[in-house]
Amino acid sequence: MPELYVLGVALGALAVAAILAAVTRGPALAFVYPLSALAATVIGIVDLGALLRGGELAAVLPIGLPAIGLHLRLDTLSAFFGIVINGGVLAASVYGMGLDRTHELTPRVEPLFPLFAAAMNLVLIADDAYAFLFSWELMSLASWALVAARHTDPESRRAAHLYLVMAAIGTAALLFAFGGLAGPTGGYAFDTIRHHRPAPLIAALILAAALVGCGSKGGLIPLHAWLPLAHPAAPSHVSALMSGVMTKVAIYGFVRIAFDLLGPPAWWWALPPIILGVVTAVLGLLYAVLDRDLKRVLAYSTIENVGVIFVALGLALAFRANGQNEGAAVAMAAALLHVLNHSWFKSLLFLGAGAVLHATGRRDLDGLGGLIHRMPRTAAFFLVGALAISALPPLNGFVSEWLLFQAVIAAPELPQAALHFASPAIGAMLALAAALAAACFVRVYGTAFLGRPRSVEAANAHDVPLAQQIAMGGLAFLCILGGLLGSVLAVALAPVLGDLVSTGLPIGEGPTPFSLIAFDPARSVYDAPVIALFVAIASLTTLVVVHRISERRSRRGPAWDCGFPDPSPVTQYTASSFAQPLRRVYGTLAFASRETVEMPPPGDQRPARLSVVVVDHLWRVFYATPGRAVLNLSSRLNVLQFLTIRRYLVLMFAALVLLLALAAVTT
Amino acid sequence: MTADFFVQLLAQGAQMTFVLLIAPLAVGVVRRVKALLMRRQGAPLLQAYLDLAKLVRKESVIAESASWLFRSAPYLIFALTWVAAALVPSFASGLMFNWAADVVALVALLGAARALLALAGMDVGTSFGGIGSSREMMIATLAEPAMMLIVLTLAIAAGTTRLAGVADFFIAEPFAVRVSMALSLIALVIVALAENARIPVDNPVTHLELTMVHEAMVLEYSGRHLALIEAASHLKLVLYLSLLVCLFAPFGMAPADAGLAGWLIGLAAWIIKILACAALLGVWEVSIAKMRVFRLPDFLGVAFVFGFLAILLAFLTRGVFA
Amino acid sequence: MIHAYQLVVVLPYVAAVLLMAIPGYRVGATLNVIVSALTLGVGLWLVAAERIVGDYAIVDEFNIVFIVINTLVGFTTALFSASYIGHEIEIGRLPSGFLRFYHAMFQAMMGSMNLALVANNIGVMWVGLELATLITVVMVGLYRTPQSIEAAWKYFILASVGISLAFFGTILIYLAGQPALGEGVPAMTWSLLQGAAASMDPAILDLAFIFLLIGYGTKVGLAPLHAWLPDAHAEGPTPVSAVLSGLLLNVALYALLRFKMVVAGQPAALDPGPIMVVMGLVSLIFAAFMLYQRRDIKRLFAYSSIEHMGLIVFAFGMGGPLANFAGLLHMAMHSLTKSGIFFAVGHIAQAKGTQRIAEIKGLSATHPRLAVAFALAVLAICGMPPFGVFASEFLILTTTFAREPWLALLPAFGLLVGFGALLLRLQDTIFGEPTGPAHRVDASSVPMVLHLLLVFTAGIFLPPALVAWFQRAAELLG
């Protein structure tokens, strides 16, 4: 129990910080970040303890919903996610310590930061529907205010509005889900829910609702459109929290409902998350590849990763429904590890983007370039993040990707034909997503950090304060460590997997203690340390040997460029030009993108023009059209505001006569 | 035990050296065959070695706008490719570290090398580097799904993703799931062509700017860095060739518990197979023309379709539809 | 020995007479506040006092809920108007002669509403409710501007028709009760009617309920009978808007619910549940759409009142202990929140000198505290935590889904549509570059903060006593 008190104290500290910050102004606001960092560390430690001990702590407070009270519970699942959350919060807070105290602190951000952190933690330990949705909505609310922090910019206002409306839709869906789970008698406590089995149809509806509710927060296509608007609109360290961490809370919600509360799954429950996930993964990256705004690219890639995680969860459901617990363990481990890894490298990347924004004041890729010279440390950290998110060994992104592929490869062993046919499609789509991710981040890094500066701001950028470098460095270190020690993480995951799918990954059966094993060692092994060692040895020996052989040092000279070097940086490949081949190949399919070249006749001085049209069907169908429909309907109905009194009397009369007629016909 | 351990270590080391040594030769064979078929004298068979030696000794000129990434990339690329090549069972399956990376990891290692190369291509900030990188990544997005399907087929057939395991499986029953293996063979060949920047996807000898992919990326490299890049590409070729032979023509390969004799036989068989494939590649390259970049989706689409068919057939033959 | 329920009615009337006599608005305002405070005290005492079931008066768990809310909001509104109306007179929007008139009217209205609430006789209740309505009519027209006069006139006519229909319904109830209970007073007494419901003629009950639904529904503001409501809110003085939304609608709803109890007692009669569900949904969704086109901030929140009344009627229509509890809770929360919002709107109107949404921008830059309070209040009415409305909407939607999964989509849809509109307007007003004047606000912000605190507490913690009390009330509703 003492842990819970510690937890409570830490959360209380965050709340107090929020309140104090609400009444302070100016540089004094900076106190928020050390405090949040401390609180996050404490909570993280408590969570870690709970995770490793595998036990669970529970408490009931006499507040909240009448006759039910406020149930709090810290089990392995919430502990694991707690570690994810507080890791992100810690990084963001450390980054925040580096903010410029005279300019960058505003009462619109700092009071909400700890509140946001506290709300996210509260969601994880909530153990009844009311507490869950309460803190869930609080989380949305806090982040909404943070998105609207730059309130004079109409774009961020629009983003904030769309965001909160989508969040409300999600919450409504979750309300339904919990309503169905709790049943008409209103047993909202999770313990009660676990014992109450809804009818199959209801269960299906609940799953759908949960998918909508958590999907809308996680950015599952087609509920995604708010995400690339809202996440970038917030201050960068908050964007890091929203993208790296808040989306994980959404995942937590789905796992909690689908694997814990809803009871034993039917095999076809797997299909919706898998299908949506795959679509999300691929489309998310296609959006990302075509976008030119650094932070928005990152946001889109968040969508992609959420999609990947949902695929893994879907597979886990399928395996579990068929009693193949090893498979479920692999898929679940893939999902959870990806949650952890993504929280690391996405936070890292967003902090990096923040650093770039801070240094250059621009987010448009085509205005950056050559930053690797001006801000070397940030560039190095960002590189790690970029390679990690592209799922390249030996970094952490690949560990979860590998496990996921193992799960997909095992999918044909499932008895259902639908899943057979699905499996190659899933595999191919995920591979496509992985390749696109690599392309996307080569593009981002290549245009933002490599090459020559494309703008004055980029040309005289400067590296960020130490605190911010520490935040990024720490995350980069974690990305590398997580890549090498995937097996250790698998050990740490064992309790969660045990609780969710009743078995973990095989541990310590591999050739070395660090080999990550799917199913059994004879089947699939990935041993990052050994490979890393090999690569290190190989590269070092090569280095030595080559330098021994080649006596002459290298010399600096102008770029060769096929003999026609052009000094102007405009001749470089831009982000848009990098994306052109991919747009030509995939864009025509996904976005009906058309490009038209208007070439002036010979002798004409006008420059040739290339214009590209890209249509976002999803936006048109799922957002623009309904939005217009609502406005149209409202303006039609609005006539009723301007009728004459006599007409209002007619309405009354009609209502009366209608009801009377009703009474007359009914016996 | 310890003795055995050292033998094993030795064998692994041997494989690393062999792949390194044979790579330029294979390339030489390809060029030689092409030359002969074109009725040209052609460079001597060992020219590739000489080129590398020359390049290493030359000083390397580095563009002003290049960063540390540009300089360090070649070493990493080389190392990654080399390690990947060393992990593919060549003359013997079940070598000491075969297990360290399965097919998925192997593909990912090559992916890492490719990403680094693409980044290096963008580092100097020239138009050609950009062209090369963007096209390279685009081709990768087309190739990797097909590759994944091939992997899936193998896994369904052999029940494992460890290359050694797959190899053992095919050594044991060389004619398992024939049809789907044939299909995935075609798919893998196509993928290999794409990955190694061979005709019709890319032309290794051209320097005609607008058709370049691989060459455009490495345009700025010179001296030892260029040497490493070249060597890496040679290694990659060998890697794919030995992947092909290990999966589709495993005969002669020494099983896990083979002794020295078995290894020698395996080695001989492997070298012969590699060189034969190289010769075939040469023949193939003279017999068809380079494609326009935006025809590639169709070309690699073929690989995708064959890969998919392979899986469906594998389902049938394995009778997974219970 | 005089009983609390008598005081709760008599006190305001006496005060009204006094206020008529007292000149000078400071004294009047103070007295007004004092009396309202006393009434509140009496109301609270009533909670403790023993329950009464007399010939003409009834005090049970059910109407105490309403009485307490009534007296409470009455008190805070009195507090608010003390400073607000003073300001109106200083800026010369009102001739100060009107003020004594205003305060007297205010008290008379409170008295009439309390009369309607404690009445155990359907006739008396009718009289009380109609008195309250007519008084508010006059108060809406207080500013004597063309708009306010038109609004009052519209209100007057629609209300009068409603009055007549409601009275016809009352007669019908009497006719239904007469055979069982005998002639005279008994057949108009709640407590007895409820008991005798089973033996009443279903056909007459149907007829009665329809007339009462239309008659009192007009005052509840159910679409399509709502027409008077938005204009009355928009054109009247802000405190009156607060009282209208916060109280009068509730009292009308209270009457409707009483009759629902009676009709529900006769299984052969038309089931009021579905009818109320339908009317509630119509109002909810209609109002939600209407929110988008509003240009006047008070009219905006008037429509939001229609929306929430719709939701409450929907909940009571669903019936069952949980839904009834949720409905009562939502009603209480809505009264507090909505009147709080109107207080805030009053402040905003004074700060920017206008009620037009288009001319209110960037409050968070010019009046941070007011902006925060306003934002919190609006988010509260939108059902956001940590406020009580979230709790009630949580209960309503979850239980509805648990019982009728597909039906639950409609209220959710309506609420979401409405939320979109309110959020849009909220962002327009508090965010962006401030424009127009930014006066100092001198109306007291105590009532607003008080209401916010109460709603906030309800969202976090409902005292068990209160809950038990609400649950008993919910049981009475069946």
Place this chain on the structure above:
Amino acid sequence: MTQAYEISHLLAGAMLLTSFALLYQERVAAVLNAFAAQSVLLALAVAWAAVSDDRPDLFITAAIALTLKGIVIPVALHRTVARLGIHREVEKVVGVGVALIVGLALTGLAEALVVKVARGTASHAREELALALAIVLLGFLMMIVRRNAVTQVVGFMSMENGLILAATGARGMPLVVEVSVAFSVLIALFVFAVFVFRIRERFDTVDIEALDRMRGDRR
């Protein structure tokens, strides 16, 4: 008893006829006369009820009906109409024919509704209830098929006549007197408003030109 009942029934029926007459009339003056007639009939009906159920207090109601609605208001409205110069035509929303048909339909509805009321319960009120209901509905109809303020007021008042009729019909119902007084006040307010705001054309043109332009949220 029975013939007492017959008489009251007769009077109520006559009132219904006057309601139809109201719908039928085209000129304001005629409408007012028809209304006066209805009010007188109401007075008689109430008086008769007072006699037959011997409830002397109902005489007050009767007196109010007779004086206020039978004499004072019609006369006053005659004056207004004359002064506002709108005594001739009344602009109708629907033709007389349609109005009458709708009226018939409403009467039918009223009958259909009351028929379902079991005999024995509220026995003698049954028919009177049907008539009262019809009168109320017709009054309401009157309010919405005419555009002229005066006729609309008349419509409201005839609705209210129906109410009083029903109330007196409900035997032993308390408060009838009080309520009838209350209604008289209400009506007084109506008429008062018609004078004060100089409502010339119809309810929604309180005579301040601004209003029709403004109406609600148009600002």
